[in-house]
Amino acid sequence: MADLDVGSGFGLGSDAARIGAAILFLQASTNAMDVFSAVNSSPWTAENFGGDQTKNASVREYVWHGIGLTVFYIGGASILARSWWPVLGGGITLAYMYFLYTRALARGAARQSQDWATPTKAPAATNGNSGGAAMPWSS
Secondary structure (H helix, E strand, O other): OOOOOOHHHHOOOOHHHHHHHHHHHHHHHHHHHHHHHHHOOOHHHHHHHOOOHHHHHHHHHHHHHHHHHHHHHHHHHHHHHOOOHHHHHHHHHHHHHHHHHHHHHHHHHHHOOOOOOOOOOOOOOOOOOOOOOOOHHHO
């Protein structure tokens, strides 16, 4: 099997440069997840409290804190490393986290879920799902 050569197409050059790029990319993505887990509750929790407009607004505020902190650190890492890999890795994860929390809050608001005791209607079965939990692609 031929070696996968990603260096020539991305201007990475040596093995060390490719390894460094991979580490920067992955670490920036992980940093985004770390920041979100430090400043916010899970998307699942956000979905379960999203019907309470005060709690919904609070989650959105902390999502912006997560975005701001992550941009600060991936921007600093990018400058220090003189590389765009932290921006790319962190940016992908930031976009996903924003999507995930926005969707969770919208689902919570649609179901009027305000606390742990609020009964919510189960999502309709879709994509051949016979009454179990809805699949992510059937949102």
